[in-house]
Amino acid sequence: MKVVEARRRAPGEGSRECTGQERIQVLLAAFNGERYIGEQLDSILAQTVPGIEILVSDDGSADATREILEQYRQAYPGRVLIRHRAKEGGYQSRPGQVPEPAMNFFWLLSQAGGDYVLLSDQDDVWRPDKVEVLLKRMKEIERPGRPALVFSDMEVVDAGLRQISPSFFAYGRSSPGRTAFSEILAENPVTGGALMMNRALAEMAKDVPQACFMHDWWIALTASCFGEVSCVQEPLSLYRQHGGNTLGARNTGSLGDLKERALRGSQVRENYRRMFRQARAFGRMYGKRLEDSQREALLAFLSLPGKTPAGRFACIVKNRFYKSSWLQTLAQCVTIPKAGK
Numbered sequence: 211m212k213v214v215e216a217r218r219r220a221p222g223e224g225s226r227e228c229t230g231q232e233r234i235q236v237l238l239a240a241f242n243g244e245r246y247i248g249e250q251l252d253s254i255l256a257q258t259v260p261g262i263e264i265l266v267s268d269d270g271s272a273d274a275t276r277e278i279l280e281q282y283r284q285a286y287p288g289r290v291l292i293r294h295r296a297k298e299g300g301y302q303s304r305p306g307q308v309p310e311p312a313m314n315f316f317w318l319l320s321q322a323g324g325d326y327v328l329l330s331d332q333d334d335v336w337r338p339d340k341v342e343v344l345l346k347r348m349k350e351i352e353r354p355g356r357p358a359l360v361f362s363d364m365e366v367v368d369a370g371l372r373q374i375s376p377s378f379f380a381y382g383r384s385s386p387g388r389t390a391f392s393e394i395l396a397e398n399p400v401t402g403g404a405l406m407m408n409r410a411l412a413e414m415a416k417d418v419p420q421a422c423f424m425h426d427w428w429i430a431l432t433a434s435c436f437g438e439v440s441c442v443q444e445p446l447s448l449y450r451q452h453g454g455n456t457l458g459a460r461n462t463g464s465l466g467d468l469k470e471r472a473l474r475g476s477q478v479r480e481n482y483r484r485m486f487r488q489a490r491a492f493g494r495m496y497g498k499r500l501e502d503s504q505r506e507a508l509l510a511f512l513s514l515p516g517k518t519p520a521g522r523f524a525c526i527v528k529n530r531f532y533k534s535s536w537l538q539t540l541a542q543c544v545t546i547p548k549a550g551k
């Protein structure tokens with residue numbers, strides 16, 4: 211596969227507003243990505259912010275992914291760096307706990323040293339100014355020593371980059387403005403491939419429990435509890451929807467989606483169990499550092515499985531444990547598994 215070389219800019223060309231001496235790293239977790247990974251690497255290397263490093267972990271690909279990565283490493287020495295989790299050890303997932311792709315990202319996070327860190331899916335394509343726009347917003351909200359996270363919308367496309375929806379938020383009927391701690395306990399508005407975190411958040415987020423539901427949810431929960439979260443309401447990348455996605459974009463909240471969820475009820479209940487395991491793990495890890503209002507919200511959230519449907523509804527409304535739509539919010543009153551089941 212031919213490596214497409216990103217255009218090199220002359221000194222002073224491109225945006226200089228956000229390009230002091232910051233070290234910016236993109237973490238890319240790869241697995242059997244030969245079909246799309248080159249296109250994504252090209253889009254990262256073509257960013258308007260110069261000097262971005264790409265730290266890649268291949269998770270045992272059986273296709274040509276490793277060969278493609280090696281081509282890019284040779285073409286961009288010092289900018290494309292390859293790590294091998296299996297060889298270097300650490301951050302091993304156990305069955306039924308942290309999904310393997312999430313563990314790959316957490317391991318990469320433990321290896322990263324950038325001032326600002328972004329996560330990348332292997333099959334997306336980034337708009338040339340994505341890092342520039344996110345970094346500008348980061349500078350607006352960041353405070354010394356405090357975790358900060360910014361994220362953006364994405365355009366949903368098919369395998370051939372044909373548009374499915376101009377907005378990931380609209381397609382999934384998500385509410386990106388709901389970034390309070392109590393709100394993120396119940397639903398994650400942040401997609402990993404759309405976020406940027408600062409150094410303070412990266413240091414906190416790499417301490418991951420086995421009960422974590424997914425890497426982006428844990429990172430968002432940490433940021434909302436101890437720092438700042440802000441959303442850029444414009445699509446800065448193309449989110450490629452295809453059969454190989456780990457989770458994929460969903461047209462959630464529609465009657466069709468709810469019907470599908472009803473047919474796979476056991477998986478939905480298991481996801482709720484994982485959601486509550488994650489919340490308990492967060493409490494064990496950070497309970498002593500929580501503010502009183504955060505501790506009360508966490509305890510209220512963990513009380514939901516033990517309540518009646520009516521009691522759950524009252525608790526959800528009081529604490530704003532909302533889902534993306536009222537249909538989903540109402541549905542969770544009856545689909546959350548009872549305590550002990």
